[in-house]
Amino acid sequence: MYRRVATTESFRVTFNDAGFESVKIESKGESGQFAREWDDNRDVSEYVVSVIIDGRKPTQ
Structure with a gap:
């Protein structure tokens, strides 16, 4: 089975590559609860997290 794990750093790189600057990624602690x-049969909180992403894309 193939699984891709998105990390905070991979998101930061993606946004920087798209031209964003001052990228901040903050985990929302309450997302685990x-x-x-979501599912009575399994705990998906180990695989899913909510984040706030903030950045600035300069005008050209």
């Missing part, structure tokens, strides 16, 4: 309630 939300994710645990």
